[in-house]
């Protein structure tokens with residue numbers, strides 16, 4: 001039986017824009033009100049997906065969500081025709097309106113936490129959509145995320161879907177962005193690392209003071225329980241509150257792992273030596289590589305501005321690993337210098353490949369934010385909706401679809417245009433046919 005890690009990247013939605021919605025996310029805040037280019041954003045994402053597929057990787061696509069979120073605007077009391085709802089919301093509550101327009105579901109590292117069958121009690125792949133409670137615009141995602149995941153991984157013989165955790169900050173959950181799995185081979189049982197920023201029910205514990213900790217310890221434990229994980233193969237790690245206060249709003253901004261490699265910044269975690277000891281003990285005797293990047297080589301500030309750790313570490317069919325980095329890493333002297341030495345350290349990482357995902361980076365989303373990892377075997381892959389898997393035909397079809405429906409310029413003013421809502425729904429309706437997802441969107445159900 002063959003084993004793979006399949007990356008499911010989020011397709012950028014037609015309303016991709018910069019609204020400064022994420023307090024604690026430096027890029028989001030500093031690009032507030034910049035003019036976006038949804039067409040370019042979607043194409044940058046598709047180019048990355050195609051490049052990985054061309055490297056021999058299994059690559060999937062997750063559909064974007066319906067925005068503006070008309071159901072939410074109506075739930076919040078804006079009434080009338082669709083055009084009237086948009087107009088009233090934009091005028092009376094501009095920040096609420098902008099939140100309901102965000103294309104943030106593109107960052108599928110926050111779509112869900114996924115545990116492969118090798119780790120779960122029943123041998124199925126388990127999915128729990130993230131509730132994303134800390135940011136209103138992101139809290140709009142989990143229901144439809146669940147629909148899209150079920151349409152992509154429909155076969156209940158292989159896949160188990162849970163409801164997202166309670167919509168409350170006590171169970172704040174940001175999905176795979178705070179979850180890493182270490183293993184020797186993808187099909188063998190691994191050690192799952194759950195990283196949290198604070199304790200919800202114990203205020204005596206350390207917590208950041210400037211920016212929010214989005215993920216709680218209690219949420220991590222709930223997901224591990226739901227997925228039927230063995231506690232002897234789970235490590236709960238507290239993120240260093242000082243780095244959250246410097247803009248590390250998710251663990252995947254300061255640490256990333258793949259198979260037997262954990263790549264992390266010196267300041268990423270609290271009590272690092274104890275954390276590493278626990279990982280080693282639970283991982284067992286097979287070789288394990290900890291690559292710690294010292295502050296003297298790369299500052300936390302450079303890590304945040306270049307997204308050195310929001311890289312994808314992938315195992316190529318040839319057997320060695322490559323690191324997929326945003327082009328910002330190449331443009332920063334300290335980080336590009338570090339990456340040159342990284343491939344000579346004797347670890348499995350032998351290659352660095354740079355990608356331009358600037359449209360996403362300006363909102364604080366690097367290559368790793370754009371993908372959800374699902375480790376699976378060939379039977380599970382065969383049970384996955386084949387129309388979501390990247391190949392030459394799907395790449396060409398999705399590029400055509402983007403060309404037909406997406407704008408190349410979007411400002412705050414444009415978001416209230418009722419025509420944009422019609423364009424977006426027309427595009428998504430067609431997409432559900434291309435990807436054979438069924439009626440996953442509220443506008444298709446009402």
Ligand SMILES: N=C(N)NCCC[C@H](NC(=O)CCC(=O)O)C(=O)O
Pocket residue numbers: 017018019020021022025028029102104107109110135138177249250252253363364365366368369370
């Ligand atoms: N690190 C990972 N895995 N994901 C990155 C998510 C970026 C996203 N940005 C935003 O939602 C900005 C939207 C705006 O400001 O318009 C967020 O902060 O949740």
